[in-house]
Each structure stands twice: as structure tokens, then as C-alpha cells.
Amino acid sequence: GAQPGGEESRPADVPDASLALLLLEALAVAAQWRIKVVIKACEQGGHEAAILDARGLEDAQRALPTLVGDLRATCVALVAGDMDQHVCFAAYSIYMTTLELAFACSEHMSLELPDGHGGPPARGLGDCFEVHVPDEHLRTLWEYLNGLFHRVSGVSAEGVFDSEARLVEAQSEVTPAPAQSGMTSVRFLLERRIESNGQTSLEPADELLLAVIASRAIAEAQVEKVFAGPFGVLLLTQCERGRPAALREVALGLLRRLREQARATEEFAKQFYDMQQEAVTGIFTCSGFDAALSLSTAFVRQWGPRMLPWLERPFFLSLREAALACVTADGERLPLLEVFGQWVR
Structure with missing residues (x-):
């Protein structure tokens, strides 16, 4: 390349x-x-x-x-x-x-x-x-996705495409826009690159489009190691309200999918809370208390007004593990106790 x-x-x-x-x-x-x-x-x-x-x-x-x-x-x-x-x-x-x-x-x-x-x-x-998925492959792909999320911070594509990457506004000087024979947004973007004669720059909205499609590959995956592993945890960090709307909607879609899956077994229910716990902890480590609190608040708002009976025990087990993990010799994670404290309502 x-x-x-x-x-x-x-x-x-x-x-x-x-x-x-x-x-x-x-x-x-x-x-x-x-x-x-x-x-x-x-x-x-x-x-x-x-x-x-x-x-x-x-x-x-x-x-x-x-x-x-x-x-x-x-x-x-x-x-x-x-x-x-x-x-x-x-x-x-x-x-x-x-x-x-x-x-x-x-x-x-x-x-x-x-x-x-x-x-x-x-x-x-x-x-x-x-x-x-070999560890070295997972690490490389995770770092790529994380970098993509970082670069689209603050980018807005409202009115250009939605969370399903469907174009909702013609971006063309030609009216009406020429038909693309059913070509998808990403396919059109790559075709444009192939024919660009060396022009490599991406518009911010185009890069956000790639981030949305890359995220959907995780949220809609059938392989559990993809949607419920490190990729899934990383995507859940995009549930925070300050993230681009289209990207946030994909992340919330994964959260809803995990919640629906939690109905099946106690193991899946605990996985539902564990992944949110990992996402909050990761954000705290990278971005600090305020960012972790904001993400945690976004999660809690998606849980509904009251906890369903089959979620009570998995929730308790996950929260207990989260609280214990906050107690470290250096005390650096103690502020997380306040963050996870809002999970108890």
C-alpha cells in the first residue's frame, strides 16, 4: 500500500x-x-x-x-x-x-x-x-479499531448517513444523484479510492462511515469471541453520549443484544454486566474518572426502571467482583467505587 x-x-x-x-x-x-x-x-x-x-x-x-x-x-x-x-x-x-x-x-x-x-x-x-482469533491478530485489529474510534471523536455525519450506513442526503452536485447500481456506501467509497489516481485523503464523515461499518461487523457478528470479547468491550465504550450519534447507536445496539441474550442463561447475564464493567474500567484507566462516570451513566440508563429477577444474582456477582477489583495496593482504582456505586439503585 x-x-x-x-x-x-x-x-x-x-x-x-x-x-x-x-x-x-x-x-x-x-x-x-x-x-x-x-x-x-x-x-x-x-x-x-x-x-x-x-x-x-x-x-x-x-x-x-x-x-x-x-x-x-x-x-x-x-x-x-x-x-x-x-x-x-x-x-x-x-x-x-x-x-x-x-x-x-x-x-x-x-x-x-x-x-x-x-x-x-x-x-x-x-x-x-x-x-x-490468534492473540497477535486480535491485538492488531483491536488497535486499529481503537485508533479509528479516536480519530472520529467529535465528527458529525448527521444528515449524511445513519447507523446502518445508509445515505440519507445526496452528496453530489448532480441532481438527481446518478444511480450506483445498488452499490453500498463502503463499496462506493473503495471504488472511488481505486479510481483516485493516488489521492489518499479521507473526509472526516467518510472515516466515520468506516468506523460505523467496522463497528457493525462486531455488533452483528455470530462469533462470540468477536461480539462478546475485547472487540465488543471496546465497542461498548462508544455508548457514551458524547460519541458520534451513528457510532453510538451501533454500540447501544450491541448492548441491547447482550441484554436480550442475558435472558437465556445466568452465564450470559453475568457476561452482560462483566462487559460493561470492563468497558468502564478501561475508560477510567485511559481517560479518568469523569469519562468513566459518563459511560457508566449511559449504561445504567439503558437498564430500565427496575431490575428483572433473572438478572439479580448475575448483577450481584459482577458488582462484587468490580468492587473488589477497585481495592488495590496503590489505591488508584478507589474512585471507581463511586462510579460503580451508582449501579446500586
Whole structure:
């Protein structure tokens, strides 16, 4: 992708951002097609099965983890090192898509690379294969998302697009705006970058659009390690009232999803409170007491006028853990007791 100093400093063997986007798209489409063919062969047989019978369904299944693993590694490397925000976002988006693909086919096969010990891939709930995100990948993607959230602080896109990234106002001098053949907002943004002839800047509203779409990839994910892990906790920090409205609405959507899931089991109910506790603690560590209090207040306002019976015990357990964690040798977390004190109503 683009390197510091512009196109002149880019090595001859490194593709520019436009070519990188096209190559990424081609790799992603090829991987998705391959996975789709194998899944259909496993489920239905038919034409796909006939194709793979000739080549070997077993060989195709064995090859997929390496294919997907290489694609993920490439995406992480681009997110970590590319200077073009369009390329970084495309790589992030493709990585998240591979996780959802892995979840979709987990009943039949695993897309995870071997653990190095020769053992079979791990199976989880419903005897489905687990979807794994390596720690170094998680850290890189988390830092990218955190940086994106930081850069869009104070940006407003009201009247331009909503929390579902739908354009609500034509941003064109042509009236009416030309049809884009059903092209999504992000697709249009990337197409514009491909055709930009080296222009790499992003308007603040465009960057906020990317932040909203990146957040929706978390809020709507089926992989629990995505929506209920560090990514989910980071997204919950955007529930604070001072955050951009479209981004805040996505974060509140995740909070509502977690609350609805809390109805299922006590474990999910405790997870609902634990994630909010982690978000508040993280904000306190990074931004101080006032920011933590503001975020905590935003959470409490979403809980409703009174606590439902099935939430009482998980709430108590989570709050007790939060209070105990505030008592440290250096006393730096003691102000958090006041923040969590407002949880008791």
C-alpha cells in the first residue's frame, strides 16, 4: 500500500493502494467461492460434489485452512503496516468476513490451522468447530479499531448517513444523484479510492462511515469471541453520549443484544454486566474518572426502571467482583467505587 512520503518512496515491487484493493477483493472472492463450493458439496452433493469428487473433497477441505490462514495473515499485516486507510479498512473487513465464514461452515469443517501439536481442531457448542482469533491478530485489529474510534471523536455525519450506513442526503452536485447500481456506501467509497489516481485523503464523515461499518461487523457478528470479547468491550465504550450519534447507536445496539441474550442463561447475564464493567474500567484507566462516570451513566440508563429477577444474582456477582477489583495496593482504582456505586439503585 501507500508508504510514508507518497508514491515516489514506494518500492517498485510494492503495489499501490488501488492495486492492493483489487488484489484483496480478488483473494476474498476466491476464498469465499472455494468455501461455498465445499460447504454445498458437504450439505447437498449435486454439481459441487461432482466437481470436488474429481479433485478430492478431502483434499479441498484440507487446503482451506491454509488458504484462509494466509488470507488472514495478509489482512493483519496490511492493517498493521499500510498507510492507506482504505486498504486498512478493506483488510479489516475481509478478516472479519473470514471469521463469519468459519462460523457458517463450523458444523461441517474447521477453517483453523492446526495447533502445531497434530491434534484435531477443537469443537465447541453444538459439536461445531470453534473459530479462533490468534492473540497477535486480535491485538492488531483491536488497535486499529481503537485508533479509528479516536480519530472520529467529535465528527458529525448527521444528515449524511445513519447507523446502518445508509445515505440519507445526496452528496453530489448532480441532481438527481446518478444511480450506483445498488452499490453500498463502503463499496462506493473503495471504488472511488481505486479510481483516485493516488489521492489518499479521507473526509472526516467518510472515516466515520468506516468506523460505523467496522463497528457493525462486531455488533452483528455470530462469533462470540468477536461480539462478546475485547472487540465488543471496546465497542461498548462508544455508548457514551458524547460519541458520534451513528457510532453510538451501533454500540447501544450491541448492548441491547447482550441484554436480550442475558435472558437465556445466568452465564450470559453475568457476561452482560462483566462487559460493561470492563468497558468502564478501561475508560477510567485511559481517560479518568469523569469519562468513566459518563459511560457508566449511559449504561445504567439503558437498564430500565427496575431490575428483572433473572438478572439479580448475575448483577450481584459482577458488582462484587468490580468492587473488589477497585481495592488495590496503590489505591488508584478507589474512585471507581463511586462510579460503580451508582449501579446500586
